[in-house]
Amino acid sequence: MKICFFHLMPYRFLPETFESDYRSVWVDPPRSLYDAHKTHGLYNEFLDELEHAERCGFDGLCVNEHRQNAYGLMPSLNLMAAALTRRTQSAAIIVLGNSLALYNPPVRVAEEFAMLDVISGGRLVAGFPVGTSMDSNFAYDVNPATLRERYYESTARSSPGASAGRGSGAWPVATCCTSSPWTSWRPPRASFFS
Numbered sequence: 693m694k695i696c697f698f699h700l701m702p703y704r705f706l707p708e709t710f711e712s713d714y715r716s717v718w719v720d721p722p723r724s725l726y727d728a729h730k731t732h733g734l735y736n737e738f739l740d741e742l743e744h745a746e747r748c749g750f751d752g753l754c755v756n757e758h759r760q761n762a763y764g765l766m767p768s769l770n771l772m773a774a775a776l777t778r779r780t781q782s783a784a785i786i787v788l789g790n791s792l793a794l795y796n797p798p799v800r801v802a803e804e805f806a807m808l809d810v811i812s813g814g815r816l817v818a819g820f821p822v823g824t825s826m827d828s829n830f831a832y833d834v835n836p837a838t839l840r841e842r843y844y845e846s847t848a849r850s851s852p853g854a855s856a857g858r859g860s861g862a863w864p865v866a867t868c869c870t871s872s873p874w875t876s877w878r879p880p881r882a883s884f885f886s
Contacts, residue, residue: 696786697698697745699771701738703762705730707815709825717762718764719826730746730776731765741770743779752784752817757791758824770804777812792846794832802850820847 706725707713714721742753755772758764766772773785785808792798801820809816822843829835834842 694751694784696754696784697742697748697750698754698756698788699742700756700763701734701765702757703731703765706762719760719830720818721762725762734765739775739785740777742776745794746780746783750783752786753780754786754788756788757827758826760816761826770801770808773808773816773857774811777808777815780815784815784817786817787819789821792850793842793844794825795846798846798850810885815873821846859876 701725705727706717706721710717710725742755745753753776755766755769755776756764757766757769759767769787770790773787778783787805787808789802790805792801795801805818806817822828822840825836828839829836
């Protein structure tokens with residue numbers, strides 16, 4: 693059994709009257725409630741908590757991607773994963789995950805994951821969800837009728853053996869000299885979770 697520490701990175705400086713004055717913390721809280729100076733402290737506190745979780749013996753440190761809400765200040769989880777790869781030594785870095793349908797080109801995610809895997813010495817566990825309607829459709833204005841199709845195409849283009857470009861001489865994804873992963877590709881369940 694593996695025990696993982698999962699962090700949503702919530703914004704906790706909402707007014708006392710938030711519940712009665714505002715509709716939701718998801719998608720439409722007004723920008724006027726956000727304070728970048730307070731968030732600076734929160735981001736560092738969140739990273740400290742994740743590092744402490746490793747010292748407490750957690751097997752994995754989980755980060756996930758959400759945008760435009762007050763309960764998750766992590767629109768770019770790869771940035772947090774990058775910070776954790778340098779600030780931790782043994783825990784798996786579990787990225788849950790990049791919604792590939794939102795990236796153009798989606799190969800960029802494969803390259804970033806390969807870099808994270810190398811920097812961490814093979815500790816990366818990567819997830820690729822379709823994404824929520826609030827993140828994908830509302831925040832990024834992706835047509836809901838096309839989201840799954842975009843996701844499947846993006847996943848296929850970012851998988852091992854896919855071509856990074858249209859030409860026949862293009863480098864394979866995640867195998868060129870600048871983005872070759874530390875560990876050979878395998879489904880996450882077959883590695884960390886087994």
